Amino acid sequence: MEKLxxxxxxxxxxxxxxxxxEAVRGVSFxxxxxxxxxxxxxxxxxxxxxxxxxxxxxxxxxxxxxxGQILFNGEDIVQKSEKEMQKIRGNEISMIFQDPMTSLNPTxxxxxxxxEGLIKHHNLSQDEAEKRAVEMxxxxxxxxxxKRVKQYPHEFxxxxxQRVMIALAMVSNPKLLIADEPTTALDVTIQAQxxxxxxxxxxxxxxxxxxxxHDLGVVADMSDRVIVMYAGxxxxxxxxxxxxTNPKHPYTRKLLGSVPRLDMDRSESLHAIDGTPPDLYIxxxxxxxxxxxDNAMVICKENMRERDYHTNSHYSCCWLNHPMAKKxxxxxxx
Amino acid sequence: MxxxxxxxxxxxxITIWIVITITFALMHSVPGNPFATENKNIPxxxxxxxxxxxxxDKPYSEQYVMYLxxxxxxxxxxxxxxxxxxxxxxxxxxxxxxxxxxxxxxxxALIFGPAxxxxxxxxxxxxxxxIAMIISIIGVSVPSFLLGAFLIQFIASNIExxxxxxxxxxRHTILPSFALALMPLAQTARLMRSSMxxxxxxxxxxxxxxxxxxxxxxxxxxxxxxAILPIVSILGTTVSNLLVGSFVIxxxxxxxxxxxxxxxxxxxxxxxxxMGVTVFYAIIxxxxxxxxxxxxxxxxxxxxxxxxxx
Numbered sequence: 001m002e003k004l005x006x007x008x009x010x011x012x013x014x015x016x017x018x019x020x021x022e023a024v025r026g027v028s029f030x031x032x033x034x035x036x037x038x039x040x041x042x043x044x045x046x047x048x049x050x051x052x053x054x055x056x057x058x059x060x061x062x063x064x065x066x067x068g069q070i071l072f073n074g075e076d077i078v079q080k081s082e083k084e085m086q087k088i089r090g091n092e093i094s095m096i097f098q099d100p101m102t103s104l105n106p107t108x109x110x111x112x113x114x115x116e117g118l119i120k121h122h123n124l125s126q127d128e129a130e131k132r133a134v135e136m137x138x139x140x141x142x143x144x145x146x147k148r149v150k151q152y153p154h155e156f157x158x159x160x161x162q163r164v165m166i167a168l169a170m171v172s173n174p175k176l177l178i179a180d181e182p183t184t185a186l187d188v189t190i191q192a193q194x195x196x197x198x199x200x201x202x203x204x205x206x207x208x209x210x211x212x213x214h215d216l217g218v219v220a221d222m223s224d225r226v227i228v229m230y231a232g233x234x235x236x237x238x239x240x241x242x243x244x245t246n247p248k249h250p251y252t253r254k255l256l257g258s259v260p261r262l263d264m265d266r267s268e269s270l271h272a273i274d275g276t277p278p279d280l281y282i283x284x285x286x287x288x289x290x291x292x293x294d295n296a297m298v299i300c301k302e303n304m305r306e307r308d309y310h311t312n313s314h315y316s317c318c319w320l321n322h323p324m325a326k327k328x329x330x331x332x333x334x
Numbered sequence: 335m336x337x338x339x340x341x342x343x344x345x346x347x348i349t350i351w352i353v354i355t356i357t358f359a360l361m362h363s364v365p366g367n368p369f370a371t372e373n374k375n376i377p378x379x380x381x382x383x384x385x386x387x388x389x390x391d392k393p394y395s396e397q398y399v400m401y402l403x404x405x406x407x408x409x410x411x412x413x414x415x416x417x418x419x420x421x422x423x424x425x426x427x428x429x430x431x432x433x434x435x436x437x438x439x440x441x442x443a444l445i446f447g448p449a450x451x452x453x454x455x456x457x458x459x460x461x462x463x464x465i466a467m468i469i470s471i472i473g474v475s476v477p478s479f480l481l482g483a484f485l486i487q488f489i490a491s492n493i494e495x496x497x498x499x500x501x502x503x504x505r506h507t508i509l510p511s512f513a514l515a516l517m518p519l520a521q522t523a524r525l526m527r528s529s530m531x532x533x534x535x536x537x538x539x540x541x542x543x544x545x546x547x548x549x550x551x552x553x554x555x556x557x558x559x560x561a562i563l564p565i566v567s568i569l570g571t572t573v574s575n576l577l578v579g580s581f582v583i584x585x586x587x588x589x590x591x592x593x594x595x596x597x598x599x600x601x602x603x604x605x606x607x608x609m610g611v612t613v614f615y616a617i618i619x620x621x622x623x624x625x626x627x628x629x630x631x632x633x634x635x636x637x638x639x640x641x642x643x644x
Contacts, residue, residue, distance in 0.1 A: 057543055082549070089546035102537040105556050106636060107563075116555075117545030152635040168545070 003071075004175055004208050005031040005054070010068035010078075012046075012053050015061055022283050023049040025232040026067070031176065036202065036209040038219040038240075040255070041229035044277060047212045050229070051178045054210070055093055056085045072176070090117035094169035098181040100161035104153040111137075111149030114168045121172055136167035140197060159190035163197065170201055177202075178210045183218060195222055216259050220244060225313065228252050231277050231288035233304075238314030248308075248316035251289045287318070295320055342627070346620045353616040354405065354609070358398055361608055368414040368603040388414055388605075401609065410610035415602045421610035428592035429614075431501065432579025435591065438507055439514035440576050447519040448565055451526025452558055458531060466523060473520025478513055482586035485509045499588035510587045514580060518572045522565050530561040566630050570623035577622075578615050 012024040024046045031037045039047050052058045054070055056077065070077040072093065080088070097103040105113055111133035119129050130149065137145035140163040153161055162182065169177055179198065183191035195218060202209055211222055219226055220240060227237040228251065236249040247253045254273045275292035278284050287293070287300040299319050308321040319325055369376070369384050376384075385391045389400060404411055410421035419427070454466035490498040490509060500506050533539065534557055542556040543549075579593030592611065599607035631637050 055544060057540060086546045086548060089544055091546055095541075095544040097537055097541060099537060103541045105538040105542065105560070107559055107634060108555070113541075116542075116547055120545075120547050120551075154636045165541070168541070 002033050003030045004033045004073065005210075006069075006071040007050075007054070008069045008071065010050065010053065010070060011066040012049055012058065012063060013066045014063050019281050021280050022066070023063075023232055023280060024053065025283060027229070027232070027234050028068075029227050029234060029237060031208050031210060033175075033208055034202070034206045035225065036211055036223040038211045038213060038223035038226045039229055040212075040214060040216065040219055040226060042214060042255075042273075042277065045229045046232040047229055048180055051095070051180050051210060051212050054176075054178060055089055055095060056080065056082075057089075057095070087121070090169075090174070091121045091172045092174050093176045093178065094172070094174040095178045095180060096162070096165050096169050096182045099185045100158055100165050101185065103165055104161055106153055108152070109150055110153060110156070110164050113153075114149075114164065114171055117168075118171045132171065133167075136171050137164070139170070139201070140164070140167045142167075158186055159193065162186060162190075162194050166194070166197060166201065170205070170207070173205055174207065176208045176210065178212070180212045181214070182211075183215070184213070191218070198222070216256065228255065232280060232283065233288060234317070235289065236316040236318075238311070242311065242314040246310075246314070248310060248314070248321065249289075249318045250293045250295050250320070252316070254292075297325065339628075342624055346624060349620050350613065350616050351402075354402065354613055355398075357609060357612045358401065361605060362394055362397075366603065368605055370603075388412070390605075405613065410613070411606040413604055413607050415604045415607070421606050424595060424607065425592060425610060425614055428579070428590065428595060429577075431589060432584070432591035432593055433577050435507055435510055435514060435579065435583075435589065436573075436576035438511040440518070440573060442511060442515035443518035443522060443572070443576075446515075447522030448526040448558075448562060450519070451523040452530050452553075452561070454523065454527040455530035455534060455561075456553065463527075466527070470520035470523040473516040474524070476516070477582075478517065478580060479582045479586060481516060482510070482513045482583055485513055486586070499586070501589050506587075506589075510583050510589060513583050513587075514576060518576065521568070521572070525564055525568065526561060529564045530557060533557050533561045536560075563630070563634055566626060566633060569629075570626040571619065573626075574615065574619040574622040577618055578611075 007030065008028050010024055010027045011022070014021040014023060027046075027050055029037065029039075039050065041047050049058065049063075053063075053065065054072075054077065065078045068078065072088070077085070077088070104110065111130060114133045114136050115124070115129040118124055118132060124132065133149045134145045137148055142148050142160060142163050148156075153164070156164060165182075177198075182198070183194050186194060198209065199222065201207065209222075211218070213219060223240055225237065225239050226243040228235050228243070228249065230251050236243065236247065236252045243252060244256065247256055251273075254271075258271045258273060260270055273292055278288050278291065284290060284301075285304075286302045287296075287304055290296050290300045293300065297319055303319075305317045305319045305321065307315040307317055309315045310321075367385070367390055368388075369381055382391075389397055392400075401411070408422075410425070412420050413424060416424065450466045450469065454463040457463045486498050486509065490496050495505060496508055497506055539552060539556055542552045547555075578596075579589075579591040581593045581597045583589070584591045584593040592614075595607060595611050596615075598604075599611060
């Protein structure tokens with residue numbers, strides 16, 4: 001499979017008054033053509049920063065690339081100038097944001113918002129652009145697209161606005177779509193519709209998707225591969241099957257264990273992971289999950305384990321993988 | 335839309351009627367009358383005749399009804415202090431002068447104010463921001479009489495072409511326009527800065543950037559377009575204040591505008607003129623507010639729908 005995106009050892013930090021926040025600390029992953037990679041992790045773990053840095057959308061300063069490469073089609077995005085990025089954004093890489101209620105400009109007609117980027121990238125005339133906007137709304141199953149293109153965002157419901165966002169992101173037929181928690185702000189039935197829509201569009205255009213979410217149900221439904229992020233680092237990665245049936249990292253196990261299950265006894269309380277993630281002003285030297293891990297060992301505090309590959313696609317970073325480590329119960333999902 | 339406008343027009347009439355009533359009541363609740371201060375010099379019979387001529391001998395209720403009747407015909411009555419002009423003529427003479435200054439000042443304020451604010455926001459906590467905010471703090475805090483005197487001292491007395499005061503040509507309007515403009519300029523700059531900062535943090539700015547359009551396009555089409563909305567909403571009072579002129583500025587630059595009537599009419603107890611300028615100001619203000627509300631509907635599609643009631 002051909003790699004579309006290859007992120008190598010990416011580190012992104014924010015300079016603040018109180019010091020440097022190391023939001024992303026040495027992240028490596030790749031996305032193949034046409035596949036969906038899910039990036040999961042709890043709030044504040046650096047998922048969105050990683051995603052935004054792929055498009056250079058972080059405010060710089062305070063943010064800056066500290067290290068690493070983001071190879072997109074073999075070219076390093078970290079080195080690109082703002083002008084060069086403008087040719088890539090919306091054209092080759094697009095993004096869908098979390099909250100459709102606030103992600104559209106309230107004073108601009110949706111049709112215009114959809115094709116604004118397209119007009120710039122492809123020098124379309126107004127007529128062509130409007131036709132294209134109607135087509136796009138039709139594609140994302142917005143009823144009465146001819147009428148809807150002339151309306152403003154406040155005339156759309158949340159789900160409809162997210163469809164508009166998808167139309168906006170897909171209008172230039174990008175190679176990579178970054179969906180930053182695309183369904184978090186929507187109710188469950190609309191969520192399912194939006195995910196279906198994303199799947200069908202992916203099939204139609206062969207788009208690669210990076211799906212950022214903390215909803216593991218969405219991950220199982222949508223993605224080919226999963227990478228698990230914690231405190232700015234990747235702790236585990238693998239295919240959906242590998243991660244869900246054979247999680248290797250204690251964090252992944254706990255994450256899966258905290259998903260409510262239909263067969264759970266109703267008297268049982270929901271499982272949460274105790275503790276809080278480390279402060280990224282002073283990132284831990286060793287494994288960031290040390291404080292919250294049931295299986296933590298002395299070595300974990302000071303040293304981070306490199307990746308151990310369990311299969312070609314499945315890796316984890318945990319000292320339990322070391323041959324000398326004591327064996328703990330695997331299989332994960334409690 | 336038509337229904338909404340009609341509704342607003344009725345409200346305008348009611349507002350003006352309330353202004354008339356309150357001004358009338360306040361004015362007459364103060365003891366004395368326009369001629370009372372001079373009654374030592376005039377014989378009682380003349381005094382009686384003066385009161386009779388202006389209808390001041392009649393009961394308040396009757397005076398009030400009479401005044402309302404005249405107002406409906408558009409007649410503000412005769413000035414009680416000026417022998418040569420009616421109140422209508424005084425307003426007709428002063429207003430164009432004040433309005434011209436006001437429009438010029440408004441243009442200056444509305445071109446430079448939002449621009450200054452937007453630049454300040456774009457360069458938050460950097461040089462241009464500090465400069466813009468210093469200008470606006472000066473603008474808000476320096477009283478206009480000081481600014482007027484300052485402009486005369488440092489500009490008019492050094493540049494031959496710009497006169498110290500007077501009225502007639504364009505060059506007479508330059509300094510007073512700037513003196514009038516500084517305050518609203520500073521206010522709009524501050525308002526624009528804060529609203530721009532808020533808008534720049536909005537999600538849709540990120541969306542706009544993610545489309546790959548240029549930074550300038552993001553700022554103008556997405557940020558400024560939305561950040562300008564709060565400025566439109568304060569425009570009503572600013573416009574009407576500027577149009578009717580300022581007593582201080584007109585006094586300093588010797589301009590025969592409407593502004594000074596606001597003060598002199600009260601000192602002179604010139605009942606008809608007090609009523610005239612107050613009602614006139616009220617009319618300008620409510621009209622400006624109405625125009626601003628309509629303008630708001632044009633620039634903000636969200637307002638449009640709710641006001642039309644779908």
